[in-house]
Amino acid sequence: MANKRPKPEEIVSKLRQVEVLMGQGLSRLDAIRRIGVVEQTYYR
Numbered sequence: 300m301a302n303k304r305p306k307p308e309e310i311v312s313k314l315r316q317v318e319v320l321m322g323q324g325l326s327r328l329d330a331i332r333r334i335g336v337v338e339q340t341y342y343r
Contacts, residue, residue, distance in 0.1 A: 317341070 305313075313334050320330035331341045 313336060316334050317327070317330045320333060321327055325333070328338060331338055
């Protein structure tokens with residue numbers, strides 16, 4: 300069974316979570332890992 304593609308609303312939500320975490324002082328890489336996304340997926 301193939302992985303489901305996230306909806307645009309979910310993608311925007313994850314990107315906002317990364318921005319909030321970075322605002323709290325985390326590095327970008329740590330913030331990406333904390334939301335449960337692989338770094339390559341984040342940059343896509």
